[in-house]
Amino acid sequence: MHADIPPAIQTVLDRLHAQAAQDAGRWRERDGGDGAVATSAGGGDLVRLGEFYLAVSPDEGRLLHILARACGAKRVVEFGASFGISSLYLAAALGKQGGHLTTTEVHPDKCASLRRTFDEAGVSQTVTLLEGDARETLAEVDAPIDMLVLDGWKSMYLPVFTLLRPKLAPGCLIVADNINHAAAADYLAHMRGSEGGAVTTVIGDLALSYVTP
Numbered sequence: 001m002h003a004d005i006p007p008a009i010q011t012v013l014d015r016l017h018a019q020a021a022q023d024a025g026r027w028r029e030r031d032g033g034d035g036a037v038a039t040s041a042g043g044g045d046l047v048r049l050g051e052f053y054l055a056v057s058p059d060e061g062r063l064l065h066i067l068a069r070a071c072g073a074k075r076v077v078e079f080g081a082s083f084g085i086s087s088l089y090l091a092a093a094l095g096k097q098g099g100h101l102t103t104t105e106v107h108p109d110k111c112a113s114l115r116r117t118f119d120e121a122g123v124s125q126t127v128t129l130l131e132g133d134a135r136e137t138l139a140e141v142d143a144p145i146d147m148l149v150l151d152g153w154k155s156m157y158l159p160v161f162t163l164l165r166p167k168l169a170p171g172c173l174i175v176a177d178n179i180n181h182a183a184a185a186d187y188l189a190h191m192r193g194s195e196g197g198a199v200t201t202v203i204g205d206l207a208l209s210y211v212t213p
């Protein structure tokens with residue numbers, strides 16, 4: 001099942017998933033279980049919830065890995081790294097195909113942890129971490145972007161997408177998590193409308209889009 005993930009990365013992933021599972025229990029106690037607060041922050045309280053992983057599941061992570069491999073992505077951008085679970089699945093794919101991940105995180109403690117994690121997993125050469133508000137740090141990212149993963153605060157999906165839109169390659173794959181959250185509704189409406197310049201479908205809690213040439 002894990003055959004395509006290098007052992008050094010899988011070892012770190014196993015530990016992070018175990019920690020994420022523990023704190024998912026604490027999270028359910030905290031917010032009543034629907035995760036609503038986790039994903040909706042506006043600009044006023046951007047840096048928060050630092051103790052929570054809010055991470056993709058192993059299956060979702062493997063899906064990101066498979067998608068990055070299948071589309072042969074060379075330049076991938078991620079909005080919202082947290083403790084790096086999704087980043088590691090992407091880095092595992094990119095390491096095999098000479099690609100590079102630029103990921104983003106605003107919480108300073110998480111950034112410090114991410115740097116240690118990327119070192120430990122041996123992916124520091126494959127991943128660039130931009131520390132700060134992605135709406136600013138992503139302004140200078142290089143084009144063309146072959147794959148974009150949106151998993152930061154949901155109200156910022158549309159601003160981040162709009163910022164990066166000129167740099168998205170024709171055929172760019174966009175994966176947006178927690179798409180059924182109310183705060184992501186403007187993003188989904190945009191992507192389903194003609195102005196998004198993309199074809200979009202929703203599978204479960206993921207929106208998958210393909211930038212039309």
Ligand SMILES: C[S@@+](CC[C@H](N)C(=O)[O-])C[C@H]1O[C@@H](n2cnc3c(N)ncnc32)[C@H](O)[C@@H]1O
Nearest residue numbers: 054055056080082085086105106133134152153
């Ligand atoms: C749902 S978690 C990401 C989970 C991660 N993708 C994973 O699967 O392991 C969202 C993260 O996005 C970060 N974030 C939210 N808004 C941000 C912004 N504007 N810029 C950078 N990071 C942001 C939060 O601090 C949080 O750690």
